[in-house]
């Protein structure tokens with residue numbers, strides 16, 4: 001007997017063996033996919049809950065591999081600046097004023113936005129992450145959390161630094177928690193905000209606990225050139241020298257990676273999180289996604305924070321990734337729809353170290369899935385569900401979001417988030433800290 005059975009769905013499995021099941025069924029038991037196929041299983045009428053998808057599209061929950069969830073409190077606060085002015089003059093000072101309650105209000109708002117637009121798992125880099133983990137456990141979304149350690153001043157002390165002790169706390173209290181939904185990542189904010197002895201220590205911590213390492217890499221030309229000036233090498237080369245890439249690395253951006261950098265990433269099995277909207281908005285550059293994929297580098301996708309996006313709609317990112325690959329190569333066959341969707345599913349799962357858990361709809365995988373309501377002029381007619389999902393849909397077409405078999409969002413309603421309270425907290429807890437200066 002299944003806990004839930006979904007019938008009459010156009011299923012995009014993202015399993016290369018059978019990527020599409022037309023008018024199929026998914027049986028869910030104990031949070032996992034127990035059946036998936038075209039014909040209804042014999043025990044269909046035994047399911048505790050039967051959902052008629054009415055021809056709607058079902059696909060794996062999307063995976064946002066580069067995010068700063070709490071930054072939704074800064075949505076629209078500092079638009080139209082270059083990255084350095086934006087980061088050092090606007091964002092860092094505002095972030096310095098954020099209390100734990102303000103950060104958590106942003107995490108809650110972002111979780112609500114992600115669930116409503118089809119994201120079921122995200123990789124986060126911020127501070128107050130152990131407290132964010134409590135919110136995430138309660139909401140039921142999936143997340144890989146890391147405090148992006150920075151060592152900007154000479155008096156940085158590894159043993160007392162807040163980013164470092166938050167990392168230890170995450171590893172001790174949260175790695176594998178909430179039925180595996182929460183993972184601790186090691187996180188280095190970037191080459192330009194820290195230094196070699198810190199990288200070495202964090203690399204050995206990641207290796208000891210077999211953790212993914214999140215890091216911003218080669219986002220802007222200034223970062224790339226500055227690093228060459230400081231170290232005589234690119235960020236990838238110097239980080240590799242200090243052992244960072246001996247672990248599974250999730251490198252965000254990569255707009256300015258050289259061919260040699262890509263060879264290192266390929267050799268090390270690293271992932272690159274492509275953030276097309278944020279990179280365009282901050283005019284940082286355009287990552288050479290087709291080149292990365294040609295070298296068999298795992299490319300995933302991210303939104304970055306809401307201060308540089310300004311939303312968390314992965315459908316927008318997926319479409320833009322495909323369009324940028326086509327437009328920058330003058331080749332319309334670049335990054336076709338299925339490959340673009342892989343960035344946000346299969347590749348995202350690998351980037352998070354969850355390739356045996358999520359990213360595909362397949363027996364034995366966790367039941368993290370989303371449904372797109374196709375009873376909408378924007379999505380009609382449907383010749384190919386993958387084309388509909390990649391080129392026509394947006395996040396507001398999501399009508400149901402499930403994580404580990406539990407429905408967290410359906411038709412405008414959140415079941416684990418009090419949305420009125422979330423809005424109230426944003427305006428009463430976070431916004432006054434940001435504007436009253």
Ligand SMILES: [Zn+2]
Nearest residue numbers: 216252304305
């Ligand atoms: Zn970022």
